């Protein structure tokens with residue numbers, strides 16, 4: 001099998017989802033599974049849905065279009081504010097999106113009319129982490145502008161914490177979200193279906209608070225995928241933390257001096273590494289590097305330590321391990337390393353599934369060769385804004 005590769009245990013992902021759903025359901029909270037760290041893998045999305053996620057969300061349109069293959073009944077939410085230039089694609093690929101900008105809402109509303117769709121909108125509120133969000137005192141007006149758009153449906157409000165500045169979800173900020181939800185409902189005479197409290201960092205609050213208020217949904221990625229919570233990166237009791245494993249191949253094993261020689265300046269990546277020890281170390285090089293993973297998030301097997309990483313090489317002190325050229329070494333992945341490994345075109349992804357017939361290839365091992373550049377409607381999404389998209393409000397109307 002090709003290396004480097006990530007092997008993915010879909011059963012563990014399904015079980016993690018089920019465990020979280022079972023814990024949150026008695027508290028009145030639903031789970032939306034977030035697939036962005038996995039390049040929108042349909043197999044992983046299906047495992048989340050089998051585990052009880054009510055829908056899927058991703059930050060990228062390309063990933064959401066991969067998930068479209070799961071069938072029309074699975075809701076797909078774009079969880080990053082849509083680019084104005086992509087409004088037309090957003091209403092075609094996603095049923096719903098998280099939003100903060102009036103110009104984008106206008107474009108989504110126009111695009112939804114044009115493509116004869118209804119698009120669901122969740123308005124994101126700023127509650128202190130200072131990434132995306134509408135100021136609380138502008139929320140009522142924003143809700144009104146969604147309600148004025150016939151092709152848009154105001155389905156809820158939400159917030160995102162703990163990403164930009166590590167602000168911890170607590171009774172104060174979640175209470176504020178509840179208060180804002182009630183305010184929107186009273187002022188506009190509507191009923192919000194979704195009050196989305198946040199991401200995996202909300203689990204600690206959601207499982208321990210005396211009162212979840214109106215919060216009825218969380219958007220969970222890391223907790224499902226890695227079984228960890230992002231505030232302290234600790235394992236969550238009862239969840240699998242090894243659904244993803246990275247395998248890389250050894251290309252050199254040598255006894256080398258512990259200390260480099262010659263004048264020393266910075267490394268390829270601007271570091272000044274300290275080498276400790278004297279004598280020699282048994283050093284192995286893996287054919288994996290920063291093109292493939294974030295070395296900081298890699299966890300080598302017991303008894304093996306990382307000495308350094310460059311673009312294409314990961315250097316290990318393998319001690320007494322009987323490692324030889326051609327062997328594979330298994331490494332565990334933290335969130336950053338997972339994201340890089342799942343998005344690198346050099347890494348193969350293999351999804352295993354035993355338990356159920358649910359995903360694209362039931363009971364089988366499905367091998368995904370490195371993903372080629374993603375295209376939507378034969379056009380690379382990555383190249384340029386969709387200038388022919390009439391919903392973007394400029395340029396001439398183009399073909400559908």
Ligand SMILES: *Cc1c(COP(=O)(O)O)cnc(C)c1O
Pocket residue numbers: 034036059079080160198199200201219220221222223230
């Ligand atoms: C990434 C993201 C999530 C999921 O975060 P996890 O920590 O992986 O659970 C939820 N909401 C938004 C807006 C995100 O960008």
